[in-house]
Amino acid sequence: MAKVLVFIDNPGSALKKSSLELLTLARSLGDSAVAVNGDVSDAVAASFAEYGASAVLRPSAQDLDEYLVAPKVTFLAAAAESTGAAIVLLDNSPEGKEIAARLGIRLGAGVITDVVSVDSDGSAHKAVLAGSYNTTCKAKTPVSILTIKANNVVPEPAAAHSTPEQGTVDVPAAGAVPAARVTAREQKVASGRPDLTDARIVVAGGRGMDGNFGPVEELADALGAAVGASRAATDAGWISHDAQVGQTGKTVSPQLYISAGISGAIQQKAGMQTSKVIVAVNKDAESPVFEIADFGIVGDVFDVLPQATAEIKKRKG
Amino acid sequence: MEDTLKIVVLVKHVPDAQFDRHLNGEGHTADRDESILSELDEYALEAALQLAEARGGSKAGNQVIALSMGPSGAVNSVKKSLQMGATEGIHVTDEALAGSDAAATSLALAAAIRHVGQVDLVLTGMASTDGETSLVPAQLAERLGLPQVTFASTLEVDGGRLTARRDADTFSETVEAPLPAVVSVTDQINEPRYPNFKGIIAAKRKSITTLSLSDIGLSPDQVGFAGSWTAISSAEERPPRTAGTIITDEGDAGIKLVDFLAAQKLL
Ligand SMILES: Cc1cc2nc3c(=O)[nH]c(=O)nc-3n(C[C@H](O)[C@H](O)[C@H](O)COP(=O)(O)OP(=O)(O)OC[C@H]3O[C@@H](n4cnc5c(N)ncnc54)[C@H](O)[C@@H]3O)c2cc1C
Ligand SMILES: Nc1ncnc2c1ncn2[C@@H]1O[C@H](COP(=O)(O)O)[C@@H](O)[C@H]1O
Numbered sequence: 338m339a340k341v342l343v344f345i346d347n348p349g350s351a352l353k354k355s356s357l358e359l360l361t362l363a364r365s366l367g368d369s370a371v372a373v374n375g376d377v378s379d380a381v382a383a384s385f386a387e388y389g390a391s392a393v394l395r396p397s398a399q400d401l402d403e404y405l406v407a408p409k410v411t412f413l414a415a416a417a418e419s420t421g422a423a424i425v426l427l428d429n430s431p432e433g434k435e436i437a438a439r440l441g442i443r444l445g446a447g448v449i450t451d452v453v454s455v456d457s458d459g460s461a462h463k464a465v466l467a468g469s470y471n472t473t474c475k476a477k478t479p480v481s482i483l484t485i486k487a488n489n490v491v492p493e494p495a496a497a498h499s500t501p502e503q504g505t506v507d508v509p510a511a512g513a514v515p516a517a518r519v520t521a522r523e524q525k526v527a528s529g530r531p532d533l534t535d536a537r538i539v540v541a542g543g544r545g546m547d548g549n550f551g552p553v554e555e556l557a558d559a560l561g562a563a564v565g566a567s568r569a570a571t572d573a574g575w576i577s578h579d580a581q582v583g584q585t586g587k588t589v590s591p592q593l594y595i596s597a598g599i600s601g602a603i604q605q606k607a608g609m610q611t612s613k614v615i616v617a618v619n620k621d622a623e624s625p626v627f628e629i630a631d632f633g634i635v636g637d638v639f640d641v642l643p644q645a646t647a648e649i650k651k652r653k654g
Numbered sequence: 655m656e657d658t659l660k661i662v663v664l665v666k667h668v669p670d671a672q673f674d675r676h677l678n679g680e681g682h683t684a685d686r687d688e689s690i691l692s693e694l695d696e697y698a699l700e701a702a703l704q705l706a707e708a709r710g711g712s713k714a715g716n717q718v719i720a721l722s723m724g725p726s727g728a729v730n731s732v733k734k735s736l737q738m739g740a741t742e743g744i745h746v747t748d749e750a751l752a753g754s755d756a757a758a759t760s761l762a763l764a765a766a767i768r769h770v771g772q773v774d775l776v777l778t779g780m781a782s783t784d785g786e787t788s789l790v791p792a793q794l795a796e797r798l799g800l801p802q803v804t805f806a807s808t809l810e811v812d813g814g815r816l817t818a819r820r821d822a823d824t825f826s827e828t829v830e831a832p833l834p835a836v837v838s839v840t841d842q843i844n845e846p847r848y849p850n851f852k853g854i855i856a857a858k859r860k861s862i863t864t865l866s867l868s869d870i871g872l873s874p875d876q877v878g879f880a881g882s883w884t885a886i887s888s889a890e891e892r893p894p895r896t897a898g899t900i901i902t903d904e905g906d907a908g909i910k911l912v913d914f915l916a917a918q919k920l921l
Binding site (some may be wrong): 407432435438443469472524560578585615616618629631633634640641647648649652653 | 795800831835888890894897899912
C-alpha cells in the first residue's frame with residue numbers, strides 16, 4: 338500500500354475541517370501518517386486516531402514558526418524520508434504551497450497545487466486559467482506532492498480507530514538554515530463571520546457600495562454568509578483587504594455568490610466564476626457581471642439589498 | 655559604494671487575460687499569441703526601480719536586470735521592462751524550454767541568475783497570471799539556497815538586510831532577512847509606472863543579452879517537457895458560463911431575489 342504523509346501545521350485546540358479532509362483523502366490513497374508542527378492537544382491526538390493515521394511525527398525543534406517556511410521544509414523532508422512516503426499532502430494555503438514548492442526541490446518530487454481530487458494512481462484533478470479548463474496532472478517522479486483545496490472531500494472517520502505510533506524527527510534548530518525571520522506578528526480581530534474561502538454563501542460589494550458596506554454586511558448576516566469585495570472597494574479602504582475576491586485576492590467557489598455594485602472585471606471574475614450560483618445586482622444593465630449571472634437585477638444596491646435582507650428575516654421568522 | 659544594489663527582477667511573458675485563453679497541443683500548454691508582460695510582475699519591477707532610485711539610480715551604480723524566460727516573443731516583456739527603467743535585460747530562450755513546469759522553470763531561472771553572478775536581491779511577482787501556482791519563487795529560493803520572503807506588501811532594504819510586511823488572513827507580520835534573498839511582492843506594494851517617452855527612447859540604447867540553455871550550463875533533457883516533474887494528461891474546456899434571468903427592479907426586486915434563492919434552496 339502506498340505511504341501517504343499529511344502535513345498539519347499548528348492544529349490548535351481541534352483539527353480544522355480542511356485537515357480532516359486531508360486525513361480522509363490520505364486514508365483513501367494508502368497507509369497514512371501525519372507530520373505535525375506545533376502543540377498537539379488531546380482532542381487533536383484523538384482525531385488522528387479516529388481518522389486512522391498509522392503514525393504521528395513531530396519535529397525535535399520548537400522554533401519552526403519563527404522563520405518563514407524553510408525549517409518546516411527541513412522537518413517535512415525528514416518525515417517524508419523516514420516514512421517512505423510516495424505522496425505528501427498539504428493544504429492549499431499560500432504557506433502550504435510554498436512548503437510544497439521547496440519540499441519538491443528537496444525531494445526531487447513533482448508538485449501539483451490547487452488539487453480538487455486524486456485518483457488511486459496519484460493522478461490529480463484541478464482547474465486552470467481561472468476555472469476555464471479542468472485538467473488531469475500527474476507527477477512523473479517517485480514522490481508526488483499535492484496541495485489540496487478545501488471543501489472537496491467529505492471528512493469521514495475510519496471504520497476502526499488506529500493507535501498511531503508516535504515519533505520525533507530530528508531537525509536542526511530552525512535558525513541554522515538561511516531563512517527570513519519573523520520579528521513581529523499582530524493578530525487580526527476576527528469578524529465572527531464565516532471564513533471567506535470556505536463559506537457556503539458569499540455576499541460581495543464593489544465600488545457601487547460608495548463607502549457604505551452596511552447593506553452588504555446585513556444581507557450577509559441574514560444569510561449566514563461571508564463578506565467579500567472587489568479590489569476597488571478594498572483599495573478605497575471601505576473594507577479590509579482580506580475580503581478581496583479575485584486574481585490577487587481570494588478564489589472562492591461557494592454555493593451562492595451575490596455580487597453587489599461590482600462591474601465584473603476579468604480579475605474579479607477570476608476569483609468567483611466557479612461559484613455554483615451567481616446573483617448580481619448592478620444599476621448598469623451593460624455590466625459584464627450580467628454575462629455570468631444566473632440571476633441578475635438591474636437596480637440600485639441601496640434599494641435591493643435592504644429589501645432582500647428584510648424579506649429573508651421575515652421568512653426566517 | 656557600499657550601498658548600491660544589484661537586483662534581478664523576474665518578468666514573465668504571459669497570455670493577455672483580456673482575450674480568451676486556450677490550452678493547446680499535446681502538452682496542453684497555454685497559447686501565447688496575444689502575450690504581454692505579466693501585470694503582476696510590474697509590481698516587482700517598480701519595487702526594484704524604487705530601491706535603485708533611492709540609492710542614486712544607475713548613475714550611482716545600481717543595477718536592475720530584467721530577466722525573462724520564454725519563447726522569442728518574451729523579449730517584448732524584457733523591452734517593456736527596459737522602457738519602465740530596468741538597466742539591462744536578459745532573455746533566456748531555447749526550444750527545449752517549451753513545456754517547462756515550475757521545477758524546470760526554477761532550474762533554468764536559477765541557472766540564469768547564477769550566470770549573472772553575485773546579486774543582492776531577486777524580485778518576482780506574487781504569481782504568474784497564467785500558471786498561477788506561485789511555486790517558482792519558493793523553488794528558486796530553495797535552488798539558490800537563499801531566504802525567501804513571499805507576498806511582501808512593503809519592502810525596505812538597509813545595511814545588507816531587508817524588512818518586509820506580509821498579510822495573512824488572521825495576522826500580519828514583519829519579517830527580516832539578510833541579503834541576498836528572493837522576494838515576491840503583491841499588488842499592494844506600489845503603483846507601477848508607465849513607460850514615458852524618455853524611457854522608451856532610453857531603452858533603445860540598453861542591452862538585452864540572449865542566453866541559450868548551453869549558455870547557462872543546462873542540457874535539453876533537464877528542462878521542457880522532458881525535464882519537468884509533472885505532466886498534464888488531459889485538459890477539458892469548461893463550457894463558459896451563460897447569462898441567466900435578468901430583471902429590472904420595479905420596486906420589488908429584493909423580494910424576487912429572495913424568491914429565487916428559495917427556489918434554488920439556498921435560504
Ligand atoms: C494586477 C491587477 C490585479 C487585480 N486584482 C483584482 C482582484 O483580485 N479582484 C478585483 O475585484 N479586482 C481586481 N483588479 C481590479 C479590476 O480590474 C477592477 O478594477 C475592479 O474589480 C473593479 O471593481 P468594481 O467592480 O467594484 O468597480 P467598478 O468597475 O467601478 O464597478 C462598479 C460597479 O458598480 C455599479 N454601481 C455603482 N453604483 C451603484 C448602485 N448604487 N447600485 C448598483 N450598482 C451600482 C456600476 O454600474 C459599476 O458596474 C485588479 C487589477 C489589476 C491591474
Ligand atoms: N518564465 C519565467 N520568466 C521569468 N519569470 C518567471 C517565469 N516564470 C515565473 N516567473 C516569476 O515567478 C513569479 C511566480 O510565478 P509562478 O510560480 O509561475 O506563479 C512570476 O510572477 C515571475 O516573477
